[in-house]
Each structure stands twice: as C-alpha cells, then as structure tokens.
Amino acid sequence: MSSLLTPRQAEELHKSMIAYLNATNHPHIATSLKDEVGLGETFDDATSKKYEGLLEKKWTSVIRLQKRILDLENKNIALQAELDSGAITSSNRRNTDPQTWLPRAPARHTLQSHRMPVICVAFHPIFSSLASGSEDTTIKIWDWELGELERTVKGHTKAVLDVDYGGPRGGTLLASCSSDLTIKLWDPSDEYKNIRTLPGHDHSVSAIRFIPSGAAGAPSSGNLLVSASRDKSLKIWDVSTGYCVKTFRNHVEWVRDVSPSFDGRWLLSAGDDRTARISDASSGEIKATFLGHDHVIECCAFACPAAYPHLASLAGLKKPPPTSSSGEFLATGSRDKTIKIWDSRGTLIKTLNGHDNWVRALVWHPGGKYLLSASDDKTIRCWDLTQECKCVKTIDEAHNHFVSCMRWVPGVIKAPVTNGTTNGTIINKEEVGKESIRCVIATGSVDLSVRIFAA
Numbered sequence: 001m002s003s004l005l006t007p008r009q010a011e012e013l014h015k016s017m018i019a020y021l022n023a024t025n026h027p028h029i030a031t032s033l034k035d036e037v038g039l040g041e042t043f044d045d046a047t048s049k050k051y052e053g054l055l056e057k058k059w060t061s062v063i064r065l066q067k068r069i070l071d072l073e074n075k076n077i078a079l080q081a082e083l084d085s086g087a088i089t090s091s092n093r094r095n096t097d098p099q100t101w102l103p104r105a106p107a108r109h110t111l112q113s114h115r116m117p118v119i120c121v122a123f124h125p126i127f128s129s130l131a132s133g134s135e136d137t138t139i140k141i142w143d144w145e146l147g148e149l150e151r152t153v154k155g156h157t158k159a160v161l162d163v164d165y166g167g168p169r170g171g172t173l174l175a176s177c178s179s180d181l182t183i184k185l186w187d188p189s190d191e192y193k194n195i196r197t198l199p200g201h202d203h204s205v206s207a208i209r210f211i212p213s214g215a216a217g218a219p220s221s222g223n224l225l226v227s228a229s230r231d232k233s234l235k236i237w238d239v240s241t242g243y244c245v246k247t248f249r250n251h252v253e254w255v256r257d258v259s260p261s262f263d264g265r266w267l268l269s270a271g272d273d274r275t276a277r278i279s280d281a282s283s284g285e286i287k288a289t290f291l292g293h294d295h296v297i298e299c300c301a302f303a304c305p306a307a308y309p310h311l312a313s314l315a316g317l318k319k320p321p322p323t324s325s326s327g328e329f330l331a332t333g334s335r336d337k338t339i340k341i342w343d344s345r346g347t348l349i350k351t352l353n354g355h356d357n358w359v360r361a362l363v364w365h366p367g368g369k370y371l372l373s374a375s376d377d378k379t380i381r382c383w384d385l386t387q388e389c390k391c392v393k394t395i396d397e398a399h400n401h402f403v404s405c406m407r408w409v410p411g412v413i414k415a416p417v418t419n420g421t422t423n424g425t426i427i428n429k430e431e432v433g434k435e436s437i438r439c440v441i442a443t444g445s446v447d448l449s450v451r452i453f454a455a
Helices: 007-023 027-037 045-051 054-085 090-095 305-314
Strands: 109-112 118-123 129-134 139-143 148-153 160-166 173-178 183-187 193-198 205-210 224-229 234-238 243-248 255-260 266-271 275-280 286-291 297-302 329-334 338-343 348-353 359-364 370-375 380-384 390-395 403-408 440-445 449-454
Touching: 007 027, 007 045, 007 054, 118 440, 118 449, 129 160, 129 173, 129 440, 129 449, 173 205, 224 255, 224 266, 266 297, 275 297, 275 329, 305 329, 305 338, 305 348, 329 359, 338 359, 338 370, 370 403
Parallel strands: 118 160, 118 403, 160 205, 205 255, 255 297, 297 359, 359 403
Antiparallel strands: 109 449, 118 129, 129 139, 139 148, 160 173, 173 183, 183 193, 205 224, 224 234, 234 243, 255 266, 266 275, 275 286, 297 329, 329 338, 338 348, 359 370, 370 380, 380 390, 403 440, 440 449
16 A cells, blocks of 8 residues: 655654653554564664654644634534525624724633733744743743643743744744843744743843844844843844844833834834834934823834825825835823824824723734724723724723733735736735735733634
C-alpha cells in the first residue's frame, strides 16, 4: 500500500509512537517497533525525551479540529435554515458587514483561568491564538475561536503589563513586559519557549509593540521592538540580538503607552506627564506634543489610513492626506474620562465625553468609520466619525469590573497577484495587497476574565 506520508513524516510518526510506548511503560513493543522501522541504533534517550508527548498533542489537536468542523457544520446548517425561513433581516446583514461591524453583547466566549486581574491581550497575526497577561505573573494562550485554554506560559516574577505578537519575516514571536523590569521573547512555534530576556529598564515596563516594517526609510525590517517604562524612557530593541539599540527620554514622568505608526516611521507615546508625543523612530526627535488632558493619559493610538477621510472632514480639511502617509491622526484616552482626537501637528480636533471612569483602551475600527474605547466604567463605547464622533453604541457591563484592555484581531493580508489573477481567479486590482477585516475583538478585565466579541 502506498503511504500518504513522506519518508520524513513517516520517521517523525514512528519516533512519536516509540516515545509514546516508552512513556506508557511498553518497552518491549517500543523495541520491536524500533527494530522493525530501522531506528534501533539512532533512537536514544534524548530523542525519546524530545518526542515524548508529541503523539498525544497531535491526537488532541485532531479531536479539537474535528469538534471545530462539527461546530461550523452545525452553524452552517442553522444559518441556512434562517436564510431559507427569511429570519435573516437586513439589520442582521448590516451587523455582519466587516466595514460597519460593531461588537455586541453577549460575548461569544468568556475565558477564565487567571487568578488575578487581566492587564493585556494580543492576537496572533495568523492563527486563532490569543495571549493574555495578568497580575498573576502568567501569560495564558487561548484558542479564541473555540474558547479554550491552550497553555500557560510562566517566566515573569511580577505582573505582566503588556503582550504583543510580531517579529521578523518568516517567524512570529510573542513579546511580554512586566513589573519585574524585563521584556521576554517567546517562540510560539516551539511551545512558547523563552528564547530571550531583555533587561535594561530601571522600572516597570508598561507597554511593548513590535515596530512594523514599512516604506523605504522606515527603521525596521520587522526585527525591532519598542518599550515604554515607568523609568520615563522609550527603548528600541533588536529582537534578533536582544540588544537595546536606542533610548529616548522624551517624557518627564511614567510612560504608560506606546504605539508605532503602520510603517514604523513614528512612535506615539503618552503617560503620567499628561502629554502625548510623536517621535521619529530613527532619531527620537519629537515631531509634535499634545497638551489638553487634565489627568494621566492611559492609552494612545495612531488612526488607521482608512479613517483619514472621516477625520479630515472633522478637522475641516478640503481633502484627506494620502493613505500612504503615516501618523496623520491619533487618539488619546485619559483618567480625566475623556478621549481626544488630534492631527499630527498637535491640533485638537474633537473631545469625546461619555465614559464615567478612566479610559483604558482605544482601538480604531479597520473599516475607518469608528473609534472603539474601553473604560473602568465597565463599558465599551463605539464612536461614529461620520456623525461628529457621536457615541452610536454602548456595551454596558461588558465585564463585571473595570475593562483594562482591548485589541482588534489583525486583518488577513490577501496574497499578491500577477496580472489581476490569483490561482487562476480574476480579482479587482484594487484588492491586491489589502487586508480583509476580521470582526473579532478581545477585552480583558479586573474581573479576571478575557472576553471575545465576534460576528
């Protein structure tokens, strides 16, 4: 019978089976299998240790995939039944349009395993993995589609304050930072092994972000990471070596948050000095300073280019900046309970009032029409940029306690095409290289849980 496996795959399977038999106390069968497949001389204790548990993990993965397929088949049947019965209304269709989708209660999943407040969350850019960091010093990795805990990652000795996925082309890393003054890099492809620890900050490391590789002249090729700290500094790290390559001291108090522009050219930072600043990621030179909040700024975020037309209209501009231009607009959220929207020159465009407590997280809708915010008042609010930033939706009691963080799942980048075709299928040239919007957000809370809101 012809094998479905390549010789390399067959060898891996045989090694996994032998390691399983050894681990389950069947040495004679393991020895017979080794001799039968010709691994008797090369399969030593180190090899057995390497492959121990692999067969069980693969088996449980298959079961989870089967469960996922079954769930999707049932969902498909239910949706088809709704479609046939006419139960799907135009309102439902609008709610599932990625360009206008907004989260709605109840959450699809409530993920519980942390023993202390959840401080941060981050989505894997490709797979359905979500990382959450907590005051309990651990990082939890979840399958957000299934709502299941995949693993617990341990290594920090104090609260984990931020997490982010990114890294060089050809591989994705998870970065985490902590009150223990360190940044750690983990390899998702090797069971989240800690591959590097980056010391250097003199106080708690509040926020980290991988700096995207972008246009010509951008300082990053995907290897750089920026961190913000209570020691009043921003540091840029080369993740391939672990070295700190630059230190910027552009604030006079605790730097709470940092956000790179989409091309890696600019860094937006904010903190306890009640200011936000745009700095050149190469030189550290301050491009603009934003003054106006009456309290600590907890969060900041550059606007996505899709929002430029709406923000330009709010700012009274005749035409929006080109979408290839980065760092044109931004938003800040503060303990003064307000959100402020600015242009890149430091001009205040709009102040958004509505939250009853600290604003802890801001996310720009990838479709460009909305700004989402999360707060210690336990709500998520959705602000419509086309209606003078009116709050058009509020999820009350999004959590049972303060909402501490929020992230939108990254878009799926469409494969580049040649001559307007991909795999023989003709597509619009305007779609080449664009990202498709995935309608999923994750939030974390002092109530110890992570929640997934999805279409």
